[in-house]
Amino acid sequence: MPPDTATKSLPSARKPAFDWQGLLLRVASPVLAILFALLIGAVMLLLLRANPLTAYATMVKGVFGSFYGFTQSLVKATPLLLVGLGICIAFRASVLNIGGEGQIIAGALMATWFSLQFRTWPGWLLIPATMIMGFLAGSFWGFIPGILKARLNVNEILSTVMMNAIGLQLMNLLLRGPLIDPAGVAAGTFIHQSDRLPTQVWLGRIPQTQLHTGAIVAVVLAILVYIFLWRTTIGYRIRAVGLSPEASKYAGIPVPFYQALSLTLAGGFAGLAGVVEVIGVQHRLLEGVTSGYGFTGIVAALFGGLHPLGLIPASWLFGSLLVGADMMQRAVQVPASLIDSLLGLIVLLVIGSQVWSRRLATRRTIELAKKMEAKS
Amino acid sequence: MNELTTAAIIVGILTSAVRLATPYLYAGIGEAIAELSGVVNLGVDGIMLMSAYGAFFVALNTGNLWLGLLAGALIGVLMGLLMAFISVTLKAEQGISGIGLYMFGLGLSSLLFKTTIGTVKTITGFQPIKIPLLGDIPFIGQILFNQSLPVYGAFLLVPLAWFILDKTTWGLRLKAVGQTPAAADSLGVNVDRVRYVGTVAGSLLAGLAGASLSLALVNLFQENLTAGQGFIAVALVYFGGWRPLGIMLGALLFSTVNAFQLWMQVLNVPIPSDVAVMLPYLLTIFALALTVSRVRGPAALNKPFERGAH
Numbered sequence: 111m112p113p114d115t116a117t118k119s120l121p122s123a124r125k126p127a128f129d130w131q132g133l134l135l136r137v138a139s140p141v142l143a144i145l146f147a148l149l150i151g152a153v154m155l156l157l158l159r160a161n162p163l164t165a166y167a168t169m170v171k172g173v174f175g176s177f178y179g180f181t182q183s184l185v186k187a188t189p190l191l192l193v194g195l196g197i198c199i200a201f202r203a204s205v206l207n208i209g210g211e212g213q214i215i216a217g218a219l220m221a222t223w224f225s226l227q228f229r230t231w232p233g234w235l236l237i238p239a240t241m242i243m244g245f246l247a248g249s250f251w252g253f254i255p256g257i258l259k260a261r262l263n264v265n266e267i268l269s270t271v272m273m274n275a276i277g278l279q280l281m282n283l284l285l286r287g288p289l290i291d292p293a294g295v296a297a298g299t300f301i302h303q304s305d306r307l308p309t310q311v312w313l314g315r316i317p318q319t320q321l322h323t324g325a326i327v328a329v330v331l332a333i334l335v336y337i338f339l340w341r342t343t344i345g346y347r348i349r350a351v352g353l354s355p356e357a358s359k360y361a362g363i364p365v366p367f368y369q370a371l372s373l374t375l376a377g378g379f380a381g382l383a384g385v386v387e388v389i390g391v392q393h394r395l396l397e398g399v400t401s402g403y404g405f406t407g408i409v410a411a412l413f414g415g416l417h418p419l420g421l422i423p424a425s426w427l428f429g430s431l432l433v434g435a436d437m438m439q440r441a442v443q444v445p446a447s448l449i450d451s452l453l454g455l456i457v458l459l460v461i462g463s464q465v466w467s468r469r470l471a472t473r474r475t476i477e478l479a480k481k482m483e484a485k486s
Numbered sequence: 487m488n489e490l491t492t493a494a495i496i497v498g499i500l501t502s503a504v505r506l507a508t509p510y511l512y513a514g515i516g517e518a519i520a521e522l523s524g525v526v527n528l529g530v531d532g533i534m535l536m537s538a539y540g541a542f543f544v545a546l547n548t549g550n551l552w553l554g555l556l557a558g559a560l561i562g563v564l565m566g567l568l569m570a571f572i573s574v575t576l577k578a579e580q581g582i583s584g585i586g587l588y589m590f591g592l593g594l595s596s597l598l599f600k601t602t603i604g605t606v607k608t609i610t611g612f613q614p615i616k617i618p619l620l621g622d623i624p625f626i627g628q629i630l631f632n633q634s635l636p637v638y639g640a641f642l643l644v645p646l647a648w649f650i651l652d653k654t655t656w657g658l659r660l661k662a663v664g665q666t667p668a669a670a671d672s673l674g675v676n677v678d679r680v681r682y683v684g685t686v687a688g689s690l691l692a693g694l695a696g697a698s699l700s701l702a703l704v705n706l707f708q709e710n711l712t713a714g715q716g717f718i719a720v721a722l723v724y725f726g727g728w729r730p731l732g733i734m735l736g737a738l739l740f741s742t743v744n745a746f747q748l749w750m751q752v753l754n755v756p757i758p759s760d761v762a763v764m765l766p767y768l769l770t771i772f773a774l775a776l777t778v779s780r781v782r783g784p785a786a787l788n789k790p791f792e793r794g795a796h
Contacts, residue, residue: 158601206581254771264774265724267528267581271717275767283760405589412582447597447709454532454590458568461583462576 143459172437181321187429189383193407196379203372204352209270210404212277217381220247233310248381256373260366304395324386336418502745509695510737511640513719516691523684528584531716532591537696542707562693566686577790611705636698664784667791
């Protein structure tokens with residue numbers, strides 16, 4: 111049997127032996143994709159009259175040049191990992207969740223409001239309560255497109271994109287009114303940000319850095335999501351729905367329910383990303399809270415092979431890329447949007463090459479079968 | 487408020503509505519053509535952004551609006567070729583490919599904007615041209631027959647697209663490929679080539695949508711200028727049931743809501759601008775919820791075709 115290079119490998123009850131060759135092929139295609147994207151990036155840098163080697167060296171130095179830079183890559187990897195976990199769950203059910211941005215906002219808004227509202231609660235109670243509330247708010251933002259898909263067959267890509275825009279406007283509205291920083295109002299600056307959150311809700315940090323305990327929460331959740339998807343009935347059904355909705359229907363699995371569930375869960379994880387940004391990094395709600403994590407999370411999830419454990423290194427890689435991009439912008443004066451466009455290219459390359467390698471595998475199977483036939 | 491100003495405001499809103507429908511029309515009809523051939527192109531917004539930038543950049547530096555429009559169309563074709571290569575040749579999952587294309591267009595257009603234009607600049611865009619006689623009809627003349635050329639073009643595209651899709655061999659072949667590619671293939675139609683043409687033609691129109699936005703509607707370019715209009719255009723295709731006339735009605739509905747919210751802000755109606763801006767997006771979700779379940783699209787939409795796989 112040729113190595114299964116597709117992301118959607120058939121769920122088998124037990125694996126006969128570890129498929130090293132398959133893993134190698136699975137890792138090779140995204141790595142080649144990123145190398146190719148960086149090559150195109152180098153051409154773009156040349157066109158922008160910047161030295162690609164200097165630019166890329168700055169990026170690497172931005173991450174590995176200092177302890178702070180390294181911790182920053184982990185700070186940015188944390189929301190990517192959380193958003194990516196949700197994307198994994200949704201994509202495994204063949205539901206494309208593009209609504210990360212809106213769901214992050216929903217979680218961040220809830221975390222801000224909740225922790226300010228209950229500012230008298232002690233930290234051991236307020237932190238978990240805030241996280242749960244943020245998760246629920248994000249879930250709600252995912253539930254709406256989820257239920258619309260399940261009940262009315264509304265295309266979830268379009269509805270989640272619309273929910274992003276609605277979430278953004280809702281945040282703007284609240285940051286100009288009910289949630290606006292009273293200090294800004296008093297000073298007459300009216301900066302569009304919230305009041306500072308009570309200190310007991312702040313997540314613990316490594317001194318002198320922004321690296322907070324949310325990173326650990328994210329990694330633990332990645333392992334839990336892995337167990338959920340591969341070791342529980344609900345997870346098995348979610349994956350079955352993604353592999354073949356028709357077969358699942360015949361097997362008696364309520365397909366729309368699991369599609370809605372996967373989008374709701376996806377929203378929850380993105381909402382949690384919003385929570386940790388607010389209580390871990392910024393300590394207040396700022397306008398640019400999403401930083402595009404909703405989209406970068408998709409890239410990370412695809413890159414990690416839609417596998418929660420593959421997602422851990424993938425989100426660190428893209429977290430590093432974002433830190434490097436900031437550094438490049440400051441040192442070589444190349445806008446960080448260069449990296450944004452490369453992220454889009456990486457999506458195209460990963461998706462394109464996956465199908466390519468799947469076709470190669472199919473061709474090999476056919477050839478093998480023909481050879482066997484010729485022998486007999 | 488007296489009757490005269492009320493009438494003037496209504497005419498103003500409707501004139502804006504007709505104008506603002508332009509990008510929805512180009513992009514929506516383009517997307518319908520691509521989808522009828524079996525390819526969902528969700529990168530429309532990214533294509534529009536790139537074309538809006540390219541058209542504006544060329545017009546700003548040459549002073550020639552027509553060259554700008556041409557650049558926009560050309561960028562649309564190039565982005566369309568990329569989308570077609572990935573979704574038709576490589577048979578990739580179309581939904582996520584489109585999102586990749588969108589991210590690419592969004593990132594690249596803001597990169598180019600920052601490096602080649604820098605700050606928000608304005609140009610003198612396409613000016614309204616009054617059509618003789620028709621333009622003199624009270625109210626209606628002002629609303630319909632005193633618009634710029636890209637706006638007229640968008641509305642002329644509606645009957646043109648209807649004719650091409652319903653009355654020509656080319657259109658029928660396109661739809662056959664989107665419905666039953668295997669049958670079309672057995673009749674000697676080159677499925678992949680038809681899908682390439684459909685995707686590229688659709689992207690060309692998305693390019694015109696972007697160019698009309700920066701050259702005839704707002705006369706400037708800034709980061710994320712489209713603010714999701716490309717995605718709304720895709721939703722309009724569902725709303726309009728893949729028919730040019732239906733898409734036009736949807737486009738007008740949306741642009742009227744848009745014009746209404748813009749005028750509410752101008753007239754200082756005490757509604758927060760954020761709520762007003764939210765309206766079109768909310769409307770999109772409602773429109774999708776109301777229409778999607780009862781309209782049937784091309785049967786082979788979003789399904790890559792491989793010979794012998796069926």
